[in-house]
Amino acid sequence: MTAAPDGGPHSHDGPATRLLPPVDLEAYAGASELLRALSAPLRLAIIDVLADGDRCVHELVGALAVSQPLVSQHLKTLRAARLVITKRRGREMVYRLADDHVAHIARDALTHAQESDGKRNVDSL
Numbered sequence: 749m750t751a752a753p754d755g756g757p758h759s760h761d762g763p764a765t766r767l768l769p770p771v772d773l774e775a776y777a778g779a780s781e782l783l784r785a786l787s788a789p790l791r792l793a794i795i796d797v798l799a800d801g802d803r804c805v806h807e808l809v810g811a812l813a814v815s816q817p818l819v820s821q822h823l824k825t826l827r828a829a830r831l832v833i834t835k836r837r838g839r840e841m842v843y844r845l846a847d848d849h850v851a852h853i854a855r856d857a858l859t860h861a862q863e864s865d866g867k868r869n870v871d872s873l
Contacts, residue, residue, distance in 0.1 A: 782853070785829035790814065791822045792854050798832065799851035802844040 786792055790812065797803060797811050808819050823843060826832040831850045834841045845851055 781829060782831070782850075785825060785831055786854060786857070788822065788825075790818070791826055792858065794819070794822055794826065795831065795845065795850055795854040796858065798843060798845050799848075799855065802835075802842045804837070804840040804842050806840075808843070 786795065793812055794808060797808060803811070805816060805819055805823070808823075809816050812819065823832060827834065831846055832843050833846050834843055836842070
């Protein structure tokens with residue numbers, strides 16, 4: 749291996765490599781905020797439940813087996829991130845996903861985590 753122009757060990761033998769275009773990290777800010785909003789297991793679970801249809805708070809409380817104040821606190825975070833929207837149904841507020849992309853992100857993350865857990869269990873044998 750030849751030395752990199754800066755003297756570092758990361759250059760490769762052979763033809764010159766193409767320089768990558770600069771990356772604008774600001775372009776990733778929105779995605780980073782979305783992932784931060786989904787970083788709590790309960791918020792991922794709320795997204796997963798809402799992916800199957802609109803729900804009011806008491807339905808989410810029953811499905812998730814956690815307290816109403818805790819569900820409301822996490823719904824507030826999801827609303828602030830514009831991942832969940834509300835509509836009034838009589839005296840109740842009904843929550844729904846802002847769009848289907850959110851459900852795909854949450855469910856893909858869950859699937860990936862479950863696959864990774866399976867690989868770790870197999871690797872440890």
